[in-house]
Amino acid sequence: xxKVQTFRPHQRLDDYLLSWQLITGDFPPNExxxxxxxxxxxxxxxxxxxxxxTLYDVIRQxxxxxxxxxxxxxxxxxxxxxGNMRLLAAHFRPGSWLKLFNSSxxxxxxxxxDMTALFGHTVTALxxxxxxxxxxxxxxxxxxxxxxxxLTGTPKNSCNLENAMQLILxxxxxxxIRQLEAQAFLTKRTLERAFLDQTGLHLKLFCRLVRFRxxxxxxxxxxxxxxxxxxxxxxxxxxxxxxxxxxxxxxxLPHQFSDFLPQQPTDFVTFI
Numbered sequence: 372x373x374k375v376q377t378f379r380p381h382q383r384l385d386d387y388l389l390s391w392q393l394i395t396g397d398f399p400p401n402e403x404x405x406x407x408x409x410x411x412x413x414x415x416x417x418x419x420x421x422x423x424x425t426l427y428d429v430i431r432q433x434x435x436x437x438x439x440x441x442x443x444x445x446x447x448x449x450x451x452x453x454g455n456m457r458l459l460a461a462h463f464r465p466g467s468w469l470k471l472f473n474s475s476x477x478x479x480x481x482x483x484x485d486m487t488a489l490f491g492h493t494v495t496a497l498x499x500x501x502x503x504x505x506x507x508x509x510x511x512x513x514x515x516x517x518x519x520x521x522l523t524g525t526p527k528n529s530c531n532l533e534n535a536m537q538l539i540l541x542x543x544x545x546x547x548i549r550q551l552e553a554q555a556f557l558t559k560r561t562l563e564r565a566f567l568d569q570t571g572l573h574l575k576l577f578c579r580l581v582r583f584r585x586x587x588x589x590x591x592x593x594x595x596x597x598x599x600x601x602x603x604x605x606x607x608x609x610x611x612x613x614x615x616x617x618x619x620x621x622x623x624l625p626h627q628f629s630d631f632l633p634q635q636p637t638d639f640v641t642f643i
Contacts, residue, residue: 421457442479544582
């Protein structure tokens with residue numbers, strides 16, 4: 372259904388970006404498809420390098436702008452996509468937005484924000500340059516040059532959560548706050564405040580989303596899932612706990628997961 376081309380970030384941006392991705396439709400331009408966008412703990416920038424009005428937010432009932440910032444998502448969204456869609460995406464490491472732009476991630480949780488409203492004519496000029504360049508690698512280089520300019524600013528004085536985040540990711544979200552306090556040498560109050568500011572999510576929800584995304588990874592690789600085994604492998608207390616968490620984030624039951632990926636396991640939602 373979609374073609375995805377991935378680019379590695381500039382070396383100086385490795386600590387801030389997970390990847391660049393060019394995502395294009397692989398179906399007729401006059402057709403549209405509906406996609407469920409699953410919850411995630413990361414923040415992304417999306418640049419429309421193709422025709423206007425090819426990506427529509429069904430829940431908010433509006434087209435996404437040419438340059439949009441999506442915060443971490445604690446609930447599902449639904450997008451309507453045209454076949455001639457062409458999106459260039461930058462996926463940030465948790466907490467990176469604050470480091471780059473000195474702006475709290477809490478402002479962007481469960482929101483899609485027009486980047487021209489945040490950066491004005493700077494993004495307008497950037498979009499013009501991107502559209503003038505037809506080659507994806509050159510478009511990525513233009514965006515990276517803009518991001519590298521942000522690194523010259525004065526960083527915000529904030530708590531360093533790198534160790535705590537690595538502990539959570541290494542444990543696939545299955546770690547207690549007490550364990551984090553002991554291993555990251557930070558108090559519960561400091562952790563909770565810093566996570567909300569830097570990731571846009573409460574600490575407990577961040578851990579739950581990390582575990583949920585790990586579960587999704589398992590499910591996309593399992594041809595015939597055994598739910599009890601999967602629940603244990605993902606770190607849930609039992610199968611009931613797993614089902615309740617899956618239903619909380621998706622509003623569906625685990626056996627309905629194939630509804631999210633109607634044609635192939637490498638569908639759009641697995642990349643965001």
